[in-house]
Amino acid sequence: xxxxxxxxxxxxxxxxxxxxxxxxxxxxxxxxxxxxxxxxxxxxxxxxxxxxxxxxxxxxxxxxxxxxxxxxxxxxxxxxxxxxxxxxxxxxxxxxxxxxxxxxxxxxxxxxxxxxxxxxxxxxxxxxxxxxxxxxxxxxxxxxxxxxxxxxxxxxxxxxxxxxxxxxxxxxxxxxxx
Numbered sequence: 001x002x003x004x005x006x007x008x009x010x011x012x013x014x015x016x017x018x019x020x021x022x023x024x025x026x027x028x029x030x031x032x033x034x035x036x037x038x039x040x041x042x043x044x045x046x047x048x049x050x051x052x053x054x055x056x057x058x059x060x061x062x063x064x065x066x067x068x069x070x071x072x073x074x075x076x077x078x079x080x081x082x083x084x085x086x087x088x089x090x091x092x093x094x095x096x097x098x099x100x101x102x103x104x105x106x107x108x109x110x111x112x113x114x115x116x117x118x119x120x121x122x123x124x125x126x127x128x129x130x131x132x133x134x135x136x137x138x139x140x141x142x143x144x145x146x147x148x149x150x151x152x153x154x155x156x157x158x159x160x161x162x163x164x165x166x167x168x169x170x171x172x173x174x175x176x177x178x
Contacts, residue, residue, distance in 0.1 A: 027155050029097035036093040036158035040084050042145040043166040048137045053170030055132050065129035066168055080169035093161035096123050100157020123160050133163070 027035065043049055056062040070077055073095055079085045100123060124130045142159050 027097075027152060027158075029094055029101050029154055029158070032097040032101075032152075032155040032158035033090055033094035033161070035155060036097070036162040037086060037090045039145045039159070040086070040089045040162050040166055043141070043163055044084055044169070046141055046145070048141045049163065049166050049170060052132050052135075052138070053167050053174060056129065056167065057171045057174040059128060059132070061128040062132055063171065065125065065127055066164075066171060069124065069129070069164065070168060075165075075168075077168060077172045080165060080172055084166060084169055089162050089165040091161075092165045093158040096161030096164070097154050097158035099123055100160070101154040123157055124164065133160070133167070138163070 056066060067077065070080075073092055075088050075091060079088055124133055142156070142163070
């Protein structure tokens with residue numbers, strides 16, 4: 001069974017978005033955060049992020065986990081609402097890229113092991129929030145909006161951070177509009 005991360009690379013190779021050499025490269029956390037920040041607007045315009053945010057806004061456990069991640073990252077949720085704050089997106093993307101970069105050496109590529117899922121879940125600490133963020137639709141969205149570099153673990157982490165910032169913005173917009 002292929003991992004979701006390898007599946008994204010395979011799709012990018014087939015589509016001609018990346019070549020074999022790019023498929024094996026991995027970006028630095030800083031480069032990955034910069035790449036991920038570029039797609040925040042595309043993530044914001046997706047119905048997938050709308051659905052994720054609506055689900056999280058209704059779930060007190062997921063909302064609490066989101067607040068905890070934002071607090072640990074030094075991000076004020078009010079800064080995220082109404083507009084996508086580029087500095088918050090960049091900050092979350094960099095934090096998650098560094099975490100992914102550090103943990104990528106520990107990811108097992110055993111047959112049947114879902115490295116993409118394990119990485120994504122590990123980045124957000126698991127639990128209820130990860131349940132909403134880690135769906136097949138999320139990986140499909142990431143594959144659709146990311147076209148500028150190979151999809152290594154560090155870039156996946158950075159995109160997870162950018163996605164988290166966009167989802168958090170939408171969650172707090174939903175809460176304010178109730």
